[in-house]
Amino acid sequence: MTRLVVVGHGPTAHRLVETLTDRGFGGRITILGEEPRPAYDRVALTSYLAGKSAEDLTYPVPDGVVLRLGAAVTAIDRDGRTVTTADGHAEPYDVLVLATGSSPFVPPVPGRDLDGCFVYRTIDDLDAIREASAGATAGVVIGGGLLGLEAADALRGLGLSTHVVEMGGWLMPRQVDEGGGAVLRGHIESLGLAVHTGAGVKEIAADDAGRVAGLVTPGGETIEAQVVVFSAGVRPRDELARTSGLAVGERGGIAVDDGMRTSDPAIYAIGECALHQGMVYGLVGPCFTMAEVAADRILGGAAAFTPADMSTKLKLLGVEVAQFGAMDGALDVTFMDPVTGVYQKLFVSDDARTLLGGICVGDATPYNTLKPFVGRELPGSPSELLFTGGPANMELPAEAVVCSCNNVTHGQICSAIADKGLTDVAGIKDCTRAGTTCGSCIPMLKQILVKSGVEVSKALCEHFTHSRAELFDIVRVRGITTFSQLIAEHGTGRGCDICKPVVASILASLGNGHILDGEQAALQDTNDRYLANIQRNGTYSVVPRIPGGEITPDKLIVIGEVARDFGLYTKITGGQRIDLFGARVEQLPLIWKRLVDAGFESGHAYGKSLRTVKSCVGSTWCRYGVQDSVGLAIALELRYRGLRSPHKLKSAVSGCARECAEARGKDFGIIATEQGWNLYVGGNGGFTPRHADLFASDLSTDGLIRVIDRFLMFYIRTADRLQRTSVWLENQGLDYVKEVVLEDSLGICAELDAQMERHVAGYADEWRAVLEDPERMRRFVSFVNAPGTPDPSIAFAPERDQVKPVLIPLEAVRS
């Protein structure tokens, strides 16, 4: 039986062993790993500091493999075919694979060994950095390349004031040119990191305790820091090969042939330690290919490694950076938008038809769409492709590589989709490995799925094959006014709790009278059906509108009296209103009679509609305020009250930049400026909190209202069911929504304006309309055969001087 010994257990070694076992290797595999833990995903290393555990990152070890951890190999006896570990263990081999990886290069500067100096390579390194950062305020990363910026991101995440020192003239010199480096620097500085380019290191200074105190530049300037991370490149770990007499490159690396064999035919070298045709590869894609080539050779195959694609796409500190193909060419075409920080450059042949390579900073769309065309004729003019991001329907050649980490071509993916009937990205990942490593090709995989005719279902439910947005257009364009007509002509069956409220909301958004009229009542979820919010014991809560949170003492007293007289539990809400809990169905009209008589109206707390426009007290009272936030909040709340939408809408107005109304946590939030108002959109709290994005600045009040009108109506037209503005905005893209709303790129703003005007003009208080109509009133009974009888299953108990529901124990219910 062949005894295969692998030295090193990193991602490359893992891929080798996995390939061998998958392919039925019959020998015995022993892995000797230096680290105290099995191989883990080093590409995702930074996620460890963001909360992932070592286990999350660790690859599974295939069955039947002997793995010895903490076993550094110190010697190879090539004649005796034995390796020896630091603890004296001798392991005989028939075939040896060196996958020793690389080590971070630490330049020989004075102070580099001080307490507080680190490298960024292993989970142990990260643990040490995290520990040191706990008592530190500032950190320096030496090296502004890919890994250096990863390390800087990590330090920033640990709460350190972070500096990046790069010897070269710009950041990431191996991936981007000077122009791209400048744009990248802008992004990184805007995050609060200090960038020093063209800067060397004279020494690392120490404090009295011998710990790192800062970095001293050749000019004598000191950057104070308690943590220093060296990330100035890596060197292949070839010391074992050197001492055992294997051929190594002049500048390091274990020399291998196309079959990954070293100068000793019994020994292979793969991954970052291997030198192929004068090149050492530090990217995971080529390293995995080396592992697969070596595995094939060990199994008797003839696979060969060819110089690899060095394309890179990554998101560093929230900035997309990508490079593919060559970094020069006869001609180049550059797109640059300094406002959004986007830099894209394509290198092309002298006839501008063949793509040679490209660089992207800020937006890597061209990487996704154009990379497969490297070495081929482009499907359009380079400038047009950069401006449009590439035509959506361009045809990819079958042999174009889509996933360069795993070397998977467009043709292989299409075959897998067709042969195995794949319908999603997860299936493609399982079958082809595409998208399983760095994930940058996943958008491409989705496009290929769509182009293969795989329908990603948008169906609302079993009754409609349409999405909510499509149904909205059908109803709007065809002028449909009833659910029955819609489902008869465009659906099947009689609807359900998913499609009925959606259609009810669409009909209401388009203005079809009272939401309880005619057939509409049967479409409403219970909250809209009873114009109140159902609570866990089947009672409802009542929220009168208090626009902007402003209320007179007299009205406040009325709320108090109503709550007292009906025995309602009373609580102040987060939206500056008052919620009254515990009302039975038949009490709702009696409660609302009192409230409407006192001048209150429905607060729509029950609806997928505008809830509240919260405000701070604003310039009228506040000594810091610059605008009347309360006045604007009231005007907005009265304008948009009752507007039915795909999900609830929340808003707030702050009277100055101190932001006391928390407007950036709202679907549309307004913050006063000296010149007018800034509008933020797409914020929410809840399960996935999101800060709103700045949409437009220094608007006049009229201008602000026009923009909000259009924004809301565009959202109502195009969002999915129960999709908050936050998710909708991310799907549509902030820039696209800005174009539609601010520049009228679709030519629909006049329609959106008119639709909002119809809403405003057609608004009527839903509760007053119920009280004025005996037919509607008749619906508010607990028992249709005993209208005056309260539901006997509802009971309350006292708590903190108010009531709380007494629930029926579920065991009793279900037995």
Add this chain to the structure above:
Amino acid sequence: MTILRENPAAAPETAAPETAGWTAVCAYTDLLPEQGACVLVDGRQIAVFRTFDGELYATGNLDPFSGACVLSRGIVGTRGAEPTVASPMHKQVFSLVTGRCLDDPATAVPTYPVRLSGGAVEVRVP
């Protein structure tokens, strides 16, 4: 379960229907198409539903998932050919025909015979 078609005006005036065990709970016109209403019979809460095609169904009003008496306030619809109601609390869907929860077949609500007698809806409670 008795299912009768909506057609009160043309209901044949046959021999007087047996009345033992049946309770008149409301007028047919008290029920709106595709909605439910709750009736109280001997202290028992029964949800009575009128579907789109005019047929009548009756189930218990108690939602076994939430312990609240709310099923009559759920949205009436269909799943496949089965007429259904969805609990207004957490949206579990029940068959109006069998009372079985279609999302959790281990759970069911009781069903009751219901019929139209003249213009009156009657249910029979054991």
